[in-house]
Amino acid sequence: MVKARTQFVCQNCGTAHSRWVGKCEGCGEWNTVVEEDPMGGIGSGPGKVPKKGRPVALTALSGEIEEAPRIHTRISELDRATGGGFVRGSAVLIGGDPGIGKSTLLMQAAAALSRGGHRVIYVSGEEAVAQVRLRAQRLQAAETDVLLAAETNVEDILATIGEGKRPDLVIIDSIQTLWSDTADAAPGTVTQVRTGVQAMIRFAKQTGAAMVLVGHVTKDGQIAGPRVVEHMVDAVLYFEGDRGHHYRILRTVKNRFGPTDEIGVFEMSDKGLREVSNPSELFLGERNAKSPGAAVFAGMEGTRPVLVEVQALVAPTSLGTPRRAIVGWDSARLSMILAVLEAHCGVRLGQHDVYLNVAGGYRISEPAADLAVASALVSSLAGLALPADCVYFGEVSLSGAIRPVAHTAQRLKEAEKLGFSQAVLPAGSADLPKGAGGQWTEIESLPDLVARIAGSKRALQREDEDV
Ligand code: TYD
Numbered sequence: 099m100v101k102a103r104t105q106f107v108c109q110n111c112g113t114a115h116s117r118w119v120g121k122c123e124g125c126g127e128w129n130t131v132v133e134e135d136p137m138g139g140i141g142s143g144p145g146k147v148p149k150k151g152r153p154v155a156l157t158a159l160s161g162e163i164e165e166a167p168r169i170h171t172r173i174s175e176l177d178r179a180t181g182g183g184f185v186r187g188s189a190v191l192i193g194g195d196p197g198i199g200k201s202t203l204l205m206q207a208a209a210a211l212s213r214g215g216h217r218v219i220y221v222s223g224e225e226a227v228a229q230v231r232l233r234a235q236r237l238q239a240a241e242t243d244v245l246l247a248a249e250t251n252v253e254d255i256l257a258t259i260g261e262g263k264r265p266d267l268v269i270i271d272s273i274q275t276l277w278s279d280t281a282d283a284a285p286g287t288v289t290q291v292r293t294g295v296q297a298m299i300r301f302a303k304q305t306g307a308a309m310v311l312v313g314h315v316t317k318d319g320q321i322a323g324p325r326v327v328e329h330m331v332d333a334v335l336y337f338e339g340d341r342g343h344h345y346r347i348l349r350t351v352k353n354r355f356g357p358t359d360e361i362g363v364f365e366m367s368d369k370g371l372r373e374v375s376n377p378s379e380l381f382l383g384e385r386n387a388k389s390p391g392a393a394v395f396a397g398m399e400g401t402r403p404v405l406v407e408v409q410a411l412v413a414p415t416s417l418g419t420p421r422r423a424i425v426g427w428d429s430a431r432l433s434m435i436l437a438v439l440e441a442h443c444g445v446r447l448g449q450h451d452v453y454l455n456v457a458g459g460y461r462i463s464e465p466a467a468d469l470a471v472a473s474a475l476v477s478s479l480a481g482l483a484l485p486a487d488c489v490y491f492g493e494v495s496l497s498g499a500i501r502p503v504a505h506t507a508q509r510l511k512e513a514e515k516l517g518f519s520q521a522v523l524p525a526g527s528a529d530l531p532k533g534a535g536g537q538w539t540e541i542e543s544l545p546d547l548v549a550r551i552a553g554s555k556r557a558l559q560r561e562d563e564d565v
């Protein structure tokens with residue numbers, strides 16, 4: 099008999115090695131390599147004759163398209179993030195840090211769907227029935243017809259959810275607890291998680307039930323171990339937020355049935371998650387407009403404009419290498435802005451510590467925030483508050499030019515709605531509304547911006563002298 103060859107698989111990134119190594123060659127993590135059966139125990143082994151293939155009918159690209167059948171949760175922020183509700187026969191992965199509120203969100207979704215007459219099964223592998231019941235009580239979901247099971251074995255789960263009437267939605271909380279008899283590896287390993295998820299996806303495709311899988315994220319932001327799961331599912335959503343803040347953002351990173359840049363915004367309360375339909379008001383809530391170093395960025399999240407405050411503090415350093423501390427933005431982009439300020443605007447920050455924070459724990463991923471960041475930095479260095487009713491957006495290029503960004507009209511409309519009457523934006527913005535009420539200043543380069551802010555300082559000084 100031929101002995102099945104074993105593989106050594108990194109539990110962090112899934113790279114396979116032919117022998118055990120202390121450090122993974124794929125991701126560089128230490129002590130993550132574990133011995134596994136390469137086929138996950140399914141269909142492998144000697145003596146198995148491969149089945150002869152059967153040709154399938156080839157078809158044309160044109161033809162009738164059916165709209166993906168969806169089930170709406172009527173939690174509009176959740177429906178927005180999924181692109182209009184869960185799709186029947188599809189699998190969605192919801193990732194997030196432990197304790198961020200994934201189980202809470204899904205229990206609320208389960209309750210809402212159950213109230214709408216759908217058959218919902220919630221399989222908890224992490225908590226006992228009593229714990230889940232307690233949460234359901236707190237969320238006022240206990241009186242609904244959500245069916246509950248505390249189980250981790252894949253075969254038992256399949257037998258349970260396959261019994262009786264087809265469920266409309268199945269929630270598996272979480273994939274890290276799944277284990278199957280067929281996979282020859284310890285629970286929680288890549289092989290086990292992959293096997294479990296594959297079985298759940300197959301169930302969804304066969305029965306037309308929507309499958310929601312919960313996955314925990316490790317500290318470096320990957321879904322623990324099974325990065326490999328992301329490509330298997332139809333949609334990946336991340337539930338993120340700052341533990342110190344109350345609101346949570348559901349961000350779509352992959353969606354085979356809808357847009358990928360949407361977010362849903364929630365606020366965690368003592369009765370579960372509450373929807374936030376106007377996030378700008380929330381993010382600007384604690385604003386102190388009179389202090390230097392704060393600039394309001396008019397951003398976009400998918401189809402929705404979001405206004406957030408960017409705060410900068412520039413202070414002389416006492417260290418040999420000045421500090422750069424950033425929360426909510428990309429550190430490489432900050433370095434770039436600092437370099438452009440230095441090279442093209444004569445703003446020297448080499449002897450200064452720079453702290454940058456996006457208010458409220460929000461995370462900006464758009465390059466359009468460059469202009470707001472630069473404004474906040476210059477404002478802090480000059481010790482001069484920016485106009486309280488002004489928003490900023492635009493991308494800065496390495497040459498110091500300000501590049502136009504998309505959705506100008508929408509950004510300005512949101513700003514006006516929230517009482518901002520001025521905006522500093524890139525020259526040549528395509529869809530700039532003509533004859534609008536606000537005062538829009540188009541600038542071409544970063545030196546123009548610095549001159550504007552410094553100019554307002556001179557104007558102020560003159561006023562002081564006149565007095
Ligand atoms: P949970 O949904 O268990 O997180 P996850 O499944 O992502 O690990 O939520 C955990 C946190 O949410 C916990 O610290 C308590 C808090 N919470 C509230 O503040 N209000 C509530 O109504 C509920 C149910 C939880």
Ligand code: MG
Pocket residue numbers: 197200201202224271
């Ligand atoms: Mg949980």
